[in-house]
Amino acid sequence: MMHFWGVRGSIPTPGSETARYGGNTSCISLSLDETHTLVLDAGSGLRVLGQQTFAKPHVFYFLLSHVHWDHIQGFPFFRPIMDPDVKIIFLNDEGATVSDAVLGQMDGVRFPITRNELKANIVCGSQDYQSAFDLFGVTCTEVNMLHEGACFGFRVTRDDGDWVYMTDNELPADVQSDEMHRLVDFTSSADVLIHDA
């Protein structure tokens, strides 16, 4: 079951006008089993996810589309980062560029708690993340998207269906272009497409 904790872009937007879908920035979770959760993006919705009750010890796999602020700003407020019974694994994190951006917010200047003070076991630099999901009968593939800097869309396949997550994707004006076909092919026959452009 996927859960949407934040669906806004750019900046959290509280208020009556966003009450229906919430005002938090990007964060979606997918429970893999009772003690393993996949988290797509770490916007301010992640704070709300962190307020839930989890079976422990718990592993959170983080898969980030990209590291623009609205996709990482929830991490310092994610309560499980202070829990020693929690493991956080950054996936698709070649060269630790993703985890460095996320944890770099916590430098003691821009945020009072530093990455070295976190109690959770945080694993950075994972590249071959598919093996992490084999246990759960899940496959996950990625696609490069059209957005400033590196940005990825993901397709998660389980026996209950195919979910495609593509956020901040700047679709080409020419719908017949190779780029458009490449992106459309990636979503082909998916059961659920989560797309924001």
Ligand SMILES: [Zn+2]
């Ligand atoms: Zn962005």
